[in-house]
Amino acid sequence: MENDLIEKLIGSFMILPGVGYKTAQRYAYHVLSCDKEGVDNLAHTILEAKSSIGLCSVCGGFCQREVCSICSTRSSRLLCVVKDPKDISVMERVKGLNCLYHVLHGCISPLDNKGPEDIRLKELLQRVNSGDFDEVLVATNPDIEGEATAMYISRLLKPFAVKVTRLAQGISMGSDMEYADEVTLSRAVEARREI
Secondary structure (H helix, E strand, C coil), X not given: CHHHHHHHHHHHHCCCCCCCHHHHHHHHHHHHHCCHHHHHHHHHHHHHHHHHCEECCCCCCEECCCCCHHHHHCCCCEEEEECCCHHHHHHHCCCCCCCEEEECCCCXXXXXXXXXXXXXXXXXXXXXXXXXXXXXXXXXXXXXXXXHHHHHHHHHCCCCCCEEEECCCXXXXXXXXXXXXXXXXXXXXXXXXXX
């Protein structure tokens, strides 16, 4: 009986992205080793976050109000399109980037039966059609789904008087050129800038 409950706890941790059996097992045993107050606090925080945090009615990011603090306080002619709400916090780390966001909640992925109608493209068109933006920066991942989605958005926005850009890709800071693959080097050369 105890082992069944431990396995159930391990299984609960395995729903988290990137958590396999061994990591979930460590989490489960750690939780079981914690005092009751710590576990109660963890459980309460998870439940409170799940019930209190929703999606911003403008950008689609996570927030506790109808409109997030970025959408309600920031003014910008640059709209940054991202795949997931967590990508907003990644882009916010870029110094000097003053933009508003639009979260797609996924990318076009035929293998996962996810087409253009399954992500927030209609809302993107409505925002761009308002005429409030000069540029749309598509900041989806540089993988097949992200590239396909970026190209689709680019074609979709052609009729609008807006510049569509893509994040430049290349060699990471601090890495050695010898470990860069051909595609990465090609993109780094294509996205080169004058110094």
